[in-house]
Amino acid sequence: MATFDLATATLRELNAQLHATQSGSNDTAWEVLNPRGAHSVAVGIDAPLHVDVHGSVGYYCGGMNSQGTVTVHGSAGPGVAENMMSGIVHIKGDASQYAGATGRGGLLIIDGNAASRCGISMKGIDIVVRGSVGHMSAFMGQSGNLVVLGDAGEALGDSLYEARLFVRGSVKSLGADCVEKPMRDEHLAILADLLERAGIDDVEPSEFTRYGSARTLYNFNIDNADAY
């Protein structure tokens, strides 16, 4: 296991070394110390690496991740796992705004709460939040799953396309074109798989409500003008 101390080395060196580590290398496990809220920790990984970050990070941690597993033993600032392609980003604390934004694949797990716009414009990423999410989460979500064990803030799923939203707690309000939908067996199966992959075994898929797009905003219709 390689240890990288951000108190003595630069972030650029860390990310350069992560990028230089090829698939099949023996040095696939990394520990990062003293992040102290630094931005862009462990971004752009493109190999099956395991990176454990001890402390809280700033903006864009784990951004663009492909194949890697990034675990933050602390909280994350805005834009964690932004545009993730595959792999896992696991935040043990809270996440700030737009967690998992535009993510195309992979799994983002947040043990605490996520702030506003969690999963904004998600395009295939799966996001599991043990706590609550803030307002306008999954705004313009296009595909993937957002699972919230706690509550959701205002305008959940505003202008949603095809992403599936599962919320166990209350939803303050639904955004334009987002509606409650029946939970069919296929959805229970998707949810059970996501919970298992996120290491959550103390809640049942049946405790969740599913939300999705009413699909009335796909084409411009003058009758919907108020909803745009």
Next chain:
Amino acid sequence: MCGIVGLFLKDKTLEPQLGAMLSEMLIVMTDRGPDSAGIAIYGSATPGQAKITVQSANPDVDFAGLETALGETLAAPVAVIRKSSHAVITLPLAVLELARAALAELRPAIRVMGRGESVEIYKEVGLPAEVVKRFSVASMSGTHGIGHTRMATESAVTTMGAHPFSTGPDECLVHNGSLSNHNNLRRELKRDGVRFETENDSEVAAAYISNKIAHGMNLGEALESGLSDLDGFFTFVVGTGSGFGVVRDPIACKPAIMAETDRYVAFGSEYRALVNLPGIESARVWEPEPATVYFWEH
């Protein structure tokens, strides 16, 4: 972008370190705004005494003989302590408003940064590290303070366009964001007799709050009212003689993070600003909710 910091001390033993802690927090936020920086520090108030912080582009000329001239005009004991381009004038509280008028007569080029019983405000064009060094902020003690590093979007990069904006006694405000209805609000406030020093949107926010307080609201009510009247993006941190408040607009896209322990309440645009505070590892750290007023008072 802009970077904001704030620190409200509960533990008196930390007071001698306020300036140093706040300086460090602000310097970390430098890359959020390189245009100008400023800091407001609430020191100890002496009953019956007031302070005016003034700034001059020609301090050698404007501050020369000011103590004597102002003392004679006001017929009151006046002390002037110069710090670089700024000076702090100490004088009896009873003549505070008279002194502002007298200053305008005696030294028309002087700009008032702030006034009140305990606040001192230092702001200049430049990076936080330069600004806090120039005014020896690290050596200042106090009960609470706020700081700002600016990336100018709505008005010119000048000393007067730097934050904090102080528009009422012991009141000041720092802003990250931009307001879209500041011109209209400025017109309305002008009709109500408010005077403006700049074209800056943040000054309008500060003046709006001062104006509401002058009309009888408390700070909490003024901030609540601002949520409906101020249109645009904002995270505001405000200081008063005894209090410290935070509010974000309903969209809340401007970043904010807070921490509270038994010893202090701290605010930063980013977590990085808070990492050197004592006991931050075990502090309650959270992101303030949109359209929600937070306020602490001594």
